[in-house]
Amino acid sequence: MSSILNLTRREIYSYFVSPIAYTVIIMFLLIVGLGFFFSVFLYSSLNDTAIAEGNQNIRTYVIQFMSFWVNLALMLALPALSMRVLSEERKNGTAELLMTSPITTTQLVLGKFLGTLAILALMLLLTLPLLITIDFWADPEWPALGAAYLGYFLFGAVILAIGLFASSLTENQIVALLMTYPMLLPLWLSELLLGRFSGWANQVVGALSLRNASLTMSLGVIESHAIVLACGLMFLFLFLCVQVIDSARWR
Secondary structure (H helix, E strand, O other): OHHHHHHHHHHHHHHHOOOHHHHHHHHHHHHHHHHHHHHHHHHHHOOHHHHHHOOOOHHHHHHHHHHHHHHHHHHHHHHHHHOOOOHHHHHHOOHHHHHOOOOOHHHHHHHHHHHHHHHHHHHHHOOHHHHHHHOOOOOOOHHHHHHHHHHHHHHHHHHHHHHHHHHHOOOOHHHHHHHHHHHHHHHHHHHHHOOOOOOHHHHHHHHOOHHHHHHHHHOOOOOHHHHHHHHHHHHHHHHHHHHHHHHHHHO
16 A cells, blocks of 8 residues: 555646646636636526526536536546656666565556545636635525535546556657557547437446536536446456556556
8 A cells, every 4th residue: 555655646747747737736726717718608698588498597507518618628637647647767777676576566557546536636626616606696506506516526437547558568658648648539539429329228328427427416416327438438447458568567
């Protein structure tokens, strides 16, 4: 356990001694901030009739609209965060030191993964002032907002797990970045196939849709299948990452 914590601290420190963490966090906050203020502007332009017909209040309208921007910002920012995790070690020649150290491959992967999760948690915490401003116009349901943020965190964790796996395959950070999106987009865009199948096939597509799971949790509903899907995908890609590093160790 201490080895994992040491690797986690080392990973967090490595982000903040370079401009990577600051760049990713600023990009994320800019996208989320623009989405938030754009949603408030759109709500203010609605007339009373449209609000009544849509059964909308500023809390539900802004949070539902903002969820799209948060997920978009995570998709754009997090691959840039994860692309260097293992590829940079290989490029700088420090991967050999890690692979010959007494820590196991699983500890190595978990330590680096937890380090990126800490940056993700910080990014989400920095958006809380936006939610506090809603308190001036409405009475937000904080448990529902907590469910939404749990969904954001799980979605971000899946992106980081995929990015970590991509980073283990190459020493080129740009290649790792470009490899992450083809693995992520099918899980995100599978929602577009909902309704095109019947019976169990449609249920399988819905169960594998990250976007559908994230949207459900952004509405304040915690469903077990959304948590199982996210945890299953994290386990899958971290397991694959361990296998890639183990094969490199044997070589």
